[in-house]
Amino acid sequence: MSMHFADPATLTPEELGAGSVFAPRFDAQGLITAIAQEAGSGRVLMVAHMNADALRLTIESGEVHYYSRSRQALWKKGESSGEVQKLVALSTDCDQDVLLLTVEQTGHGAACHTGRKSCFYRVLKDGALTDTGEPRLFDPAEVYAKPQ
Amino acid sequence: MSMHFADPATLTPEELGAGSVFAPRFDAQGLITAIAQEAGSGRVLMVAHMNADALRLTIESGEVHYYSRSRQALWKKGESSGEVQKLVALSTDCDQDVLLLTVEQTGHGAACHTGRKSCFYRVLKDGALTDTGEPRLFDPAEVYAKPQ
Numbered sequence: 001m002s003m004h005f006a007d008p009a010t011l012t013p014e015e016l017g018a019g020s021v022f023a024p025r026f027d028a029q030g031l032i033t034a035i036a037q038e039a040g041s042g043r044v045l046m047v048a049h050m051n052a053d054a055l056r057l058t059i060e061s062g063e064v065h066y067y068s069r070s071r072q073a074l075w076k077k078g079e080s081s082g083e084v085q086k087l088v089a090l091s092t093d094c095d096q097d098v099l100l101l102t103v104e105q106t107g108h109g110a111a112c113h114t115g116r117k118s119c120f121y122r123v124l125k126d127g128a129l130t131d132t133g134e135p136r137l138f139d140p141a142e143v144y145a146k147p148q
Numbered sequence: 149m150s151m152h153f154a155d156p157a158t159l160t161p162e163e164l165g166a167g168s169v170f171a172p173r174f175d176a177q178g179l180i181t182a183i184a185q186e187a188g189s190g191r192v193l194m195v196a197h198m199n200a201d202a203l204r205l206t207i208e209s210g211e212v213h214y215y216s217r218s219r220q221a222l223w224k225k226g227e228s229s230g231e232v233q234k235l236v237a238l239s240t241d242c243d244q245d246v247l248l249l250t251v252e253q254t255g256h257g258a259a260c261h262t263g264r265k266s267c268f269y270r271v272l273k274d275g276a277l278t279d280t281g282e283p284r285l286f287d288p289a290e291v292y293a294k295p296q
Contacts, residue, residue, distance in 0.1 A: 042190025093267035
């Protein structure tokens with residue numbers, strides 16, 4: 001993995017916000033928040049984290065990789081489920097502490113481990129979460145079944 | 149501020165993901181990541197953080213409040229700039245550690261402090277950030293000028 005990211009500490013806020021130098025601001029744990037938004041529909045599919053290796057692999061392979069905080073491991077999206085995310089565009093915000101990934105959600109088109117397209121399948125109504133009725137595009141029990 | 153949020157530690161992962169109990173998972177600093185997405189256009193406008201008070205005020209007033217980590221203060225979006233965000237819908241993800249706000253961006257329609265609609269006005273191309281040419285809807289020097 002040859003790609004090098006600039007150190008944001010070497011840039012002024014003006015350079016971070018207006019310049020062309022990509023200097024992702026990884027946090028104290030070496031992670032940055034990444035939002036996956038579906039190309040075309042504009043649906044926010046999921047939010048996860050990347051470390052520098054996940055970001056490099058994503059850019060170099062064109063397939064989205066994250067870092068799992070719970071498993072403490074690099075993770076290619078779709079490696080178990082087949083629901084690979086193809087990177088269409090990568091953007092960052094004015095202080096470079098968030099990444100916005102425009103992706104094509106392949107497989108069944110489901111980013112969420114529940115089998116739904118998006119992890120955001122509930123809205124708040126009168127203090128309670130209401131399911132929006134988003135269909136399950138795959139059966140998690142089948143997709144994540146352990147080999148016999 | 150009377151609204152009470154359930155403690156996510158009292159819920160199983162299944163209840164967190166499939167239930168109707170809203171139990172936002174604030175982190176060790178008492179914050180949760182909030183994404184503002186524009187109603188209609190689907191543009192991701194900005195990403196910031198909320199503490200419990202900011203979330204309560206947002207739900208109760210219908211106008212989006214955040215918590216500024218740098219200023220360590222509750223912050224009503226648009227209080228200086230006039231670029232108030234009206235809450236259209238509030239969603240959370242399958243493990244309730246992110247909020248997705250659907251908002252109407254009032255004022256000049258600019259969520260970013262640079263005067264642009266979205267904070268995501270640069271995309272990565274061949275290792276460098278390229279400005280997408282998103283217009284400035286207000287002049288930050290004017291809007292944030294200190295009173296004489």
